[in-house]
Amino acid sequence: MRLLVVADTHLRGTAPQGRRDDFFATCLAKLEEVVDLTESLGVDALLHLGDVFDRPDLAPGVVREFVLVLRRCRVPVYGIVGNHDVYGHNPDSLPRTLLGLVEALGGLRLLARGEVVWLGGGGDLSVQLTGAPFRYDIDSGDGEDYVVKKEAGADVAIHMAHGMLLEKPWVAGLDYTLIDRVAPRTEADLTLVGHYHLGYSRLPLQPVPGRLFANPGALVRLDASLPEITRHPQVLLVEVEGRGIRLRAIPLRSARPGEEVLDRSLIEAAAYRQKGLDDFIQRVRAAWDGRHLHSVEDVVMAIAAGEGYPEEVKVEALRRVGLARERLAAGGGGWP
Ligand SMILES: [Mn+2]
Structure with missing residues (x-):
C-alpha cells in the first residue's frame, strides 16, 4: 500500500x-x-x-x-x-x-x-x-x-x-x-x-x-x-x-x-530597528550611573551628560519631548 x-x-x-x-x-x-x-x-x-x-x-x-x-x-x-x-x-x-x-x-x-x-x-x-x-x-x-x-x-x-x-x-x-x-x-x-x-x-x-x-x-x-x-x-x-x-x-x-x-528586507529592517533600540537602552544604562530616571526628560539629561552632547542638542531634545507630551495630552498620540 x-x-x-x-x-x-x-x-x-x-x-x-x-x-x-x-x-x-x-x-x-x-x-x-x-x-x-x-x-x-x-x-x-x-x-x-x-x-x-x-x-x-x-x-x-x-x-x-x-x-x-x-x-x-x-x-x-x-x-x-x-x-x-x-x-x-x-x-x-x-x-x-x-x-x-x-x-x-x-x-x-x-x-x-x-x-x-x-x-x-x-x-x-x-x-x-x-x-x-x-x-x-x-x-x-x-x-x-x-x-x-x-x-x-x-x-x-x-x-x-x-x-x-x-x-x-x-x-x-x-x-x-x-x-x-x-x-x-x-x-x-x-x-x-x-x-x-x-x-x-x-x-x-x-x-x-x-x-x-x-x-x-x-x-x-x-x-x-x-x-x-x-x-x-x-x-x-x-x-x-x-x-x-x-x-x-x-x-x-x-x-x-x-x-x-521570500523577501528578507522586512525582517532585516525590523532587526535593524531592534538593534537601534538595544543600543539606546545600553546607552541609557551606561549613562544612568546609579541615578534614578523618573521621566523621559531624565533619560535625555542622562544621555546628554553621559555622551557629552552640546547644550543646544539637549535643549532641542527636551523641546521635542515637550511637544510630544502636548500632542499626547491632546489625544493626538505619537512622537514627532
Ligand atoms: Mn500550520
Missing part, C-alpha cells in the same frame, strides 16, 4: 508579508502537483496533517479554486483539523468553517479524535488509521493525544497528529511534547505529525525500534526566516509492505528556491 502525506498547506488567496510571488497561484500549483503525484505514484490515499486552509473563513471564490483542483484527486483524502482551520483553536467549530463545508460536500474525510479508519488497499493488508486534530491543550498534558492502541487485526497502525510533537526541546515557556515521551507508550508503527512547519531533521526518526515518527514540514513557507529560506517544501511517500514501512521524501518541483520567493 502506498500513501502520500502532505502537511500544513495553509491555502489562501492573499500573499503573506515577505512573499514576492503570486502566493495564490503558488498554492494552486503546489496543490496540483500533489494531486498529480497521487496519480503518478499510484498511491491508495492522500493524507493531510492539518492546516489545510490558512483561515477558517477564506473567501468562497478562493476555496472554490482549491476544491476544483482537489476534485481531480481520484483516491480518498483523509485529514485532521489544524489550528488554522477552525475558530479559536476549537475543533468543535468545524461545522461553521469552510473546511467543514468542503468536508460536507465530500472533498475530504476528517478524522475525529479516537476514530479509527481501516485502509484496505487490495490484498489482505489491514492498515489502521487514526488522527489527533489540534486542540488548545494538546501539548499541555502528558501527550496522550499522540498515544494510540493498535487494534486486533491491524498489520500496521498509522497515527496522524497536528501538534508540537518535537524531537528536541524548543522555546522555554511554550507548550510542546517530546517524541521521547511518546515513543515508548504508543502502539502506532508510524506517527505522522504536522504543525511544526520546519519538519524533523531526519525522516523518519526512530527513537524506539519499530516506532517511526515523521514530519515532512509545511508545504508552504509563510515567513522569510533563515530556516524557511533554506528549506525546500516536500511531501512524503509511505510504502507499507507486510509489516514493513518505507518512507521517501519527495521535494516539490513547483516550489521555487527560497531567495526567489
Whole structure:
C-alpha cells in the first residue's frame, strides 16, 4: 500500500508579508502537483496533517479554486483539523468553517479524535488509521493525544497528529511534547505529525525500534526566516509492505528556491530597528550611573551628560519631548 502525506498547506488567496510571488497561484500549483503525484505514484490515499486552509473563513471564490483542483484527486483524502482551520483553536467549530463545508460536500474525510479508519488497499493488508486534530491543550498534558492502541487485526497502525510533537526541546515557556515521551507508550508503527512547519531533521526518526515518527514540514513557507529560506517544501511517500514501512521524501518541483520567493528586507529592517533600540537602552544604562530616571526628560539629561552632547542638542531634545507630551495630552498620540 502506498500513501502520500502532505502537511500544513495553509491555502489562501492573499500573499503573506515577505512573499514576492503570486502566493495564490503558488498554492494552486503546489496543490496540483500533489494531486498529480497521487496519480503518478499510484498511491491508495492522500493524507493531510492539518492546516489545510490558512483561515477558517477564506473567501468562497478562493476555496472554490482549491476544491476544483482537489476534485481531480481520484483516491480518498483523509485529514485532521489544524489550528488554522477552525475558530479559536476549537475543533468543535468545524461545522461553521469552510473546511467543514468542503468536508460536507465530500472533498475530504476528517478524522475525529479516537476514530479509527481501516485502509484496505487490495490484498489482505489491514492498515489502521487514526488522527489527533489540534486542540488548545494538546501539548499541555502528558501527550496522550499522540498515544494510540493498535487494534486486533491491524498489520500496521498509522497515527496522524497536528501538534508540537518535537524531537528536541524548543522555546522555554511554550507548550510542546517530546517524541521521547511518546515513543515508548504508543502502539502506532508510524506517527505522522504536522504543525511544526520546519519538519524533523531526519525522516523518519526512530527513537524506539519499530516506532517511526515523521514530519515532512509545511508545504508552504509563510515567513522569510533563515530556516524557511533554506528549506525546500516536500511531501512524503509511505510504502507499507507486510509489516514493513518505507518512507521517501519527495521535494516539490513547483516550489521555487527560497531567495526567489521570500523577501528578507522586512525582517532585516525590523532587526535593524531592534538593534537601534538595544543600543539606546545600553546607552541609557551606561549613562544612568546609579541615578534614578523618573521621566523621559531624565533619560535625555542622562544621555546628554553621559555622551557629552552640546547644550543646544539637549535643549532641542527636551523641546521635542515637550511637544510630544502636548500632542499626547491632546489625544493626538505619537512622537514627532
Ligand atoms: Mn500550520
